[in-house]
Amino acid sequence: MKNIEMMERHKGTKNNLESIMLNNNWTSYYVSKKSGINKKTISKIVKDKFTTISSDTLLSITYNMNINLQNLIEPCDSGDIKMVHLRxxxxxxxxxxxxxxxxxxxxxxxxxxxxxxxxxxxxxxxxxxxxxxxxxxxxxxxxxxxxxxxxxxxxxxxxxxxxxxxxxxxxxxxxxxxxxxxxxxxxxxxxxxxxxxxxxxxxxxxxxxxxxxxxxxxxxxxxxxxxxxxxxxxxxxxxxxxxxxxxxxxxxxxxxxxxxxx
Known part of the structure; x- marks a missing residue:
């Protein structure tokens, strides 16, 4: 089968933690203390909407902060265009x-x-x-x-x-x-x-x-x-x-x- 070179827009999921925190006037320190998640991890999630979040971190945040998972994580188009080779x-x-x-x-x-x-x-x-x-x-x-x-x-x-x-x-x-x-x-x-x-x-x-x-x-x-x-x-x-x-x-x-x- 021939290789095909094409442009692809990278798709996946993103997190909405930053907007949720802003709407509730929460600080990273507050979310860290209440969820039990390291403040450095919270800051990373806030700064990078496309970062990978482990399942236990997701559950700690959603349960302890009373956030619906579907509001925290949603499908998205990151907008990053890259070259891919479809073999x-x-x-x-x-x-x-x-x-x-x-x-x-x-x-x-x-x-x-x-x-x-x-x-x-x-x-x-x-x-x-x-x-x-x-x-x-x-x-x-x-x-x-x-x-x-x-x-x-x-x-x-x-x-x-x-x-x-x-x-x-x-x-x-x-x-x-x-x-x-x-x-x-x-x-x-x-x-x-x-x-x-x-x-x-x-x-x-x-x-x-x-x-x-x-x-x-x-x-x-x-x-x-x-x-x-x-x-x-x-x-x-x-x-x-x-x-x-x-x-x-x-x-x-x-x-x-x-x-x-x-």
């Missing part, structure tokens, strides 16, 4: 079917924000109930074997502490099943899940919730149950059996991905 014009685009499939399996609605001409997407669970999910997915052709691949770059989640009996395993399994169904709908031939550089569990300062990054025990347990395996730089699958086995088999030089061939 494969046959790559499908993310669409509203993603929310429909996720809702079918989880009963949770998601806000879907496609960018990069629809070949990448940020998504957030629409309402905060017992749990909140957010993620970043991409659909692209693997440069090694040209197979169409759905890549899970980020899949974090937050559990609200007061729901102690919440079945996180059940909901995560439904999320993974939903991802597989959507990958098949797009025509993907495999799914790759990015393991983070560290295994993180974070509690907010007020003890209201606990957030988990990609490489947490719950997610890896469900991925292994659904026959994902470690992928190394030589593209050879390594069978893994449990969370500790994943830790042992991520060697120096390995690409930190779990992979499933569809």
């Amino acid at each position: 494969n014009t046959d790559i499908p685009k993310f669409d509203s079917k993603l929310d429909n499939i996720f809702y079918k399996y989880t009963k949770i609605h998601f806000k879907v924000y496609p960018y990069n001409d629809g070949h990448a997407v940020n998504l957030y669970s629409k309402y905060i109930h017992k749990i909140r999910f957010d993620g970043n997915f991409r659909i692209e052709r693997d440069t090694n074997d040209s197979k169409l691949c759905l890549r899970i770059i980020d899949l974090g989640f937050i559990i609200i502490n007061k729901y102690k009996k919440f079945n996180i395993n059940k909901y995560l399994e439904n999320i993974i099943v939903g991802i597989e169904k959507y990958a098949l709908y797009l025509g993907a031939e495999k799914i790759e899940y990015a393991l983070g550089p560290f295994f993180r569990k974070h509690k907010d300062i007020n003890g209201y919730f606990v957030s988990y990054s990609n490489s947490n025990y719950f997610s890896i347990k469900i991925l292994l149950k659904n026959r994902f395996n470690i992928l190394n730089t030589n593209l050879k699958n390594k069978n893994v059996f449990d969370y500790e086995d994943v830790l042992r088999k991520i060697e120096p030089g390995d690409t930190p991905w779990l992979i499933k061939i569809l």
